[in-house]
Amino acid sequence: MSLRFYDTRTRQVRDFVPLREGCVSLYLCGATVQAPPHIGHIRSGVSFDILRRWLMYRGYRVIFCRNVTDIDDKILNVAASEGVQWWEVSERNYRAFAEAYDTLGCLPPTVEPRATGHIPEMIELMRRLIDRGHAYVAEDGSGDVYFDVTSYAEYGSLSNQRLEEMRAAEDGDARAKRDPRDFALWKGARPGEPSWPTPWGPGRPGWHLECSAMATKYLGPTFDIHGGGVDLVFPHHENESAQSRAAGDGFARYWLHNGLLTTGGEKMSKSLGNSLLIPEITRRVRPVELRYYLGQAHYRSNLDYSEESLREAASAYQRLENFLVRVNEIAGPIPDDVPVPEEFAAALDDDLGVPQALAVAHNHVREGNSALAEGAKERAAQIGARLRAMLAVLGLDPLSPQWAGSDDSGLHDVVDSLVSMVLEQRQEARKRKDYATADRIRDQLAEMGIAVEDTPQGPRWELKRS
Incomplete structure (x- = not known):
């Protein structure tokens, strides 16, 4: 049986045929590092790690690119509220995400680019869009650059929406836009914010532009699979697809989206006060058990915590x-x-x-x-x-x-020796037919979280998990 995946764009399960025989190019929208990760963030990492492992088992070489959004409005807001540099916020939370992925056994990506390291590629993409008539520089002198959604007939095809039914994009001053639904490719410099020079003035990248530039930098103008959470379908992935294809790139051939992790039916988020951080959960269950929990449901289904x-x-x-x-x-x-x-x-x-x-x-x-x-x-x-x-x-x-x-922090051998010694005492009691003592030893071990099983080969023990 050939591999088949549900493609968000076509809204049907399709046979998977990679661009290059024996090789799969996979892009995953990774962390926006304004805060440490909760288990909802890492569900996406686990789901696509399973996909990657299965592709590898099937004999494919997988080139896996997982980006890091290290400049963003949310990051700047956190930095301002704490009175620290924006890059301090990005770096500490990047490390928290890296530790979380590693804790849950996610294979490291082939490449993990950061947005701030790819400004030249973003400038080139904007130049192509402006030259093709799909983007424009705001006339108010702000230095903003916007994508003209009315210039691209397929806008809305990924999220299955009609342009006339869409609301305004909330990522820039509506007065600077030709159409309220146009989205920001570049945000002109604001006082106190980091900025990079461009032919249209200093500023910083829009979220959607970052991913398109990084994906095509490492995977080429057309690649196999683009993944991410279902909450990214619109506007993020819709805008990624529109700007990349309008610029002349084929971009992603298959779009795969994992369902959300919810609490009480609501999307898990810091703003709702129901986020559960990885170190917090792994104090109650082992990391491998948390991985099992996050990966057990079908990747497209929601999972209520x-x-x-x-x-x-x-x-x-x-x-x-x-x-x-x-x-x-x-x-x-x-x-x-x-x-x-x-x-x-x-x-x-x-x-x-x-x-x-x-x-x-x-x-x-x-x-x-x-x-x-x-x-x-x-x-x-x-x-x-x-x-x-x-x-x-x-x-x-x-x-x-x-x-x-x-x-077990390296203590298993010591514990095994101690438990074995106690079990020998229990066996001696059983040989003497002192079953009360034998049962008392077994019960005391059980109280300490050690389950004893009598087998034809002798007693065996294991730690009981809570």
Whole structure:
């Protein structure tokens, strides 16, 4: 089965055919670094990390560009309120985003350009648009440059809107615009704000211009996939597409958008007071469990956050993890080079159907536990190998260096020795038929969060996750 994705522009699932055989160019709208990331921001990173991993599994070389918007009205507002330089705000929050992506196991991008490093490319794009009659310099002397939405017949096609039904763009002085719906490519210098020189006067870039310039700089005038959150379809991605295509670039051939992470049905945002920062969440669940939670739903669906749903996701991951750890102990090291099952591959080929793929994984756990109960170690090992392959594709392999022992701070060997010593005392009590003492030891371990299971091979223990 060939890969198929839902394309926002055509509003249908399409067979995926890359521009170049064996290679996929992927652009993701990354962070606007005015604040540290909440889990809603990072859902997009996880969703497109899974896409990237699946493309790589299918044999593609993936050139992944994820930008950083490091100059923006919101960044300037935060800097002014704190009395610090704008670049201080950008840098500290860029580092917070980088740490969050790494914490949740997202592969680093091939390139991660910052907007302020690509002013020449933005100037050239504006020049092309002005020469083609799609952009103009404001006549009020402000130095603003605007895109003329009426000059481009396809404006609104990505978001499926009609121009006459659109409201004014709120990114510039309406008096300087030919049409209130025209959007800013460049904002003329204002007192106290950073600026860069252009042929039309000093100023700073508009948000939409930044992404078009960076995407085409690294991926070429036409590239395969443009991704981002569904909240970016309009105006951001609509404007990106319009200005790039009006300038003569083919731009993105497929547009993929992930759904929102909501709280109580509302978009998660700092302004609503319901944002949940990554370090805050990873004090309650492990990073790998948070990754499972953010990636478990179909990427296009909304995901409503609750503490209960987070705990359920953590428990679901632990069932996968515990089976693999148990097989690894009983049947020996699990290989990491077997192919994934066909039904798993079919699910991901069909518009990245992660829920269906995870159902295959959990079915393997049920089958594998039955094999272990029957003493069929070889069959359990084969099932474990397939399960490990599936989880690796999703970035969730508990035996990988990324996650193995990630929550024990190097103390696992010490804890294992101490628990083993206590379990030996319990075994001695059982041999003496002092079952009261044996049960008391087991109960005391349980109170400390250590679950003990008696198996034909002897007792085994594991930490219980809350």
